[in-house]
Amino acid sequence: MHEQSLFASVPVHQHHELLQQLAGLTAMQPRHCLERRLIFKAYRKPGMAGRIGASQDLQQGDLQRLNKMLNGNMYYTQVVGPVSESDFGSTAPIDRDTQMAGMDDSKPYDSSSPSYDYERQPWKLEFRDIPEAGTRSAVTSRLMSSATLPRGDVVEAMNAWGYHFITEYVVEGDMFVLNDIAIFLHRVLHYPGGDESSLPRRQLPALKDMTLFEKSGSYVLQAFIIVQDGSNQETMKTASQHLFGLREQLKSAVLLEQADRLSLDTRAK
Amino acid sequence: MPITGVYFIPSNPNASTALQVITERLRAAFPNEELTPIGRWGLEQKLLRDTQGLLPSSNSNKKPSNPRYMQFLSLTHYPAHGFIYTSEPEKPIPAPNQNQNQGARGPVNAIAPDHSSTPPMVMTTIPPSSYGTLFQHFTYACQPFWNHRFTLAVPNGIVYEVGDFRVRLGDVRQTFPTARVRGTVVEIEWRGPSVVEAIPVDREDGSFDVGAGGGCDVDVEVAGIDLASSAIEESDIDAEYAATASLIREFWGRLGVEAREAILIPNVGREVKDRLRRWKKAGSGADTKVDRTGFGERAEDDPDPWSGADVARQFMEVLRFNR
Numbered sequence: 001m002h003e004q005s006l007f008a009s010v011p012v013h014q015h016h017e018l019l020q021q022l023a024g025l026t027a028m029q030p031r032h033c034l035e036r037r038l039i040f041k042a043y044r045k046p047g048m049a050g051r052i053g054a055s056q057d058l059q060q061g062d063l064q065r066l067n068k069m070l071n072g073n074m075y076y077t078q079v080v081g082p083v084s085e086s087d088f089g090s091t092a093p094i095d096r097d098t099q100m101a102g103m104d105d106s107k108p109y110d111s112s113s114p115s116y117d118y119e120r121q122p123w124k125l126e127f128r129d130i131p132e133a134g135t136r137s138a139v140t141s142r143l144m145s146s147a148t149l150p151r152g153d154v155v156e157a158m159n160a161w162g163y164h165f166i167t168e169y170v171v172e173g174d175m176f177v178l179n180d181i182a183i184f185l186h187r188v189l190h191y192p193g194g195d196e197s198s199l200p201r202r203q204l205p206a207l208k209d210m211t212l213f214e215k216s217g218s219y220v221l222q223a224f225i226i227v228q229d230g231s232n233q234e235t236m237k238t239a240s241q242h243l244f245g246l247r248e249q250l251k252s253a254v255l256l257e258q259a260d261r262l263s264l265d266t267r268a269k
Numbered sequence: 270m271p272i273t274g275v276y277f278i279p280s281n282p283n284a285s286t287a288l289q290v291i292t293e294r295l296r297a298a299f300p301n302e303e304l305t306p307i308g309r310w311g312l313e314q315k316l317l318r319d320t321q322g323l324l325p326s327s328n329s330n331k332k333p334s335n336p337r338y339m340q341f342l343s344l345t346h347y348p349a350h351g352f353i354y355t356s357e358p359e360k361p362i363p364a365p366n367q368n369q370n371q372g373a374r375g376p377v378n379a380i381a382p383d384h385s386s387t388p389p390m391v392m393t394t395i396p397p398s399s400y401g402t403l404f405q406h407f408t409y410a411c412q413p414f415w416n417h418r419f420t421l422a423v424p425n426g427i428v429y430e431v432g433d434f435r436v437r438l439g440d441v442r443q444t445f446p447t448a449r450v451r452g453t454v455v456e457i458e459w460r461g462p463s464v465v466e467a468i469p470v471d472r473e474d475g476s477f478d479v480g481a482g483g484g485c486d487v488d489v490e491v492a493g494i495d496l497a498s499s500a501i502e503e504s505d506i507d508a509e510y511a512a513t514a515s516l517i518r519e520f521w522g523r524l525g526v527e528a529r530e531a532i533l534i535p536n537v538g539r540e541v542k543d544r545l546r547r548w549k550k551a552g553s554g555a556d557t558k559v560d561r562t563g564f565g566e567r568a569e570d571d572p573d574p575w576s577g578a579d580v581a582r583q584f585m586e587v588l589r590f591n592r
């Protein structure tokens with residue numbers, strides 16, 4: 001699958017107005033979304049790549065192919081899970097079997113309060129390649145994949161698959177759909193208190209305690225089309241034309257443009 | 270999740286497989302059973318190995334130690350999900366902060382005695398729509414550490430019902446990198462009464478679906494077992510697995526065919542015990558209901574994401590050819 005997108009920066013004072021413009025344009029109410037995003041990095045044992053030894057039991061061609069693979073690119077990838085506003089600042093569901101005594105939650109448990117259960121959190125693995133270089137059309141085009149993962153703790157499986165957890169953040173925003181274009185007006189929130197945790201959080205702090213990544217509070221507008229068959233030049237071209245059409249429609253409000261390719265580099269060094 | 274055993278009979282590329290022999294032996298061993306196929310089944314397995322382990326090591330004569338595998342398996346009799354079974358990394362990475370988060374999954378690893386030399390493996394189940402996507406992801410974005418070695422398929426297997434057993438057999442063909450015959454695989458499923466089947470499947474909202482047994486069609490009442498959660502202990506499950514394994518072995522023994530066997534392999538029964546633990550917890554009065562309304566995209570929900578994990582492990586055990 002390929003994702004083609006255009007981006008615009010939206011200052012915070014324009015946010016409300018743009019939401020209404022988009023609602024008018026798409027003839028739909030904004031769908032508010034909150035997403036937890038976990039960042040994972042591909043892992044390889046250090047100092048092993050490119051070592052060539054005796055090759056009795058391997059064909060020369062095989063060996064070359066293996067070495068090429070060993071020196072291939074590795075990537076950061078995200079694991080994304082939808083959450084709701086009531087998940088923030090709520091307690092974990094009470095659990096008499098597991099030892100909760102060690103956790104320093106001073107709040108008394110109230111059975112009517114909403115709870116956030118990490119063990120039932122749905123997740124998706126969202127991979128984005130570095131945007132293609134030297135494309136003739138002026139849109140950001142990148143290879144992508146999206147796969148549903150099991151609910152709950154994904155770290156054990158991700159570690160086994162070769163990824164380790166780096167950090168996490170939250171995205172809040174509103175989603176619109178216009179024909180084949182998805183429009184996502186969003187911004188990034190950081191957890192309060194920095195990144196001491198080496199594991200994803202099992203409970204979420206209150207939403208008002210989350211800090212803005214971009215201090216001015218500005219939003220990013222991303223308009224994107226997902227093309228199932230990226231090798232089909234015809235559909236790729238149609239998609240970018242649709243994006244240019246949207247750019248024209250929004251021209252008086254925001255400037256949609258291609259993103260800097262290297263700023264979207266997902267390769268792990 | 271029924272208790273099963275899997276047997277594999279390898280064959281030479283140009284010889285005929287054992288399929289014919291086994292079918293005849295089945296007919297001969299159970300003359301009172303009508304041996305008519307009741308259905309078809311199929312399987313596909315993709316095996317990946319750690320790329321590094323494939324390189325000859327620089328100090329020769331030393332075999333690469335502890336190869337790591339990732340196996341993708343799909344079974345037509347568990348259409349709701351695919352299975353991914355992956356070797357654990359040699360040491361936990363990053364050195365986990367041993368805080369209270371670990372406590373919750375403490376007892377999980379203490380299930381079956383692990384006497385294999387390869388690292389323990391992690392089972393994951395994913396919806397069918399993600400199965401191909403994830404495989405492509407690993408072969409595209411993870412080349413430095415995962416290398417696709419081969420794909421195997423049972424394109425049209427046959428299902429027989431023999432007494433209290435259901436038998437699935439079929440020829441295993443390698444379809445990648447070169448097409449060749451690998452052998453014959455046989456799955457024997459116990460369909461009689463079982464404590465394991467009496468443990469209800471927990472639903473999405475944390476409640477329990479007594480007797481509905483999502484994915485498997487053995488009715489608890491028909492099985493004649495109606496137990497409270499307090500009446501079943503984990504040791505009962507171990508005993509049940511051991512007892513059923515001997516029934517399956519006896520069944521296979523009557524056929525007199527030599528084969529590679531996978532029944533009581535490491536981690537078998539793990540999901541059943543997890544389910545029992547959750548059921549006990551729900552029964553003990555803790556409120557496990559979670560308000561999840563207002564949650565959109567639910568098209569891919571799987572009523573019982575862990576069904577078939579045991580038989581998947583068994584298939585992957587016998588089909589994990591070292592290459």
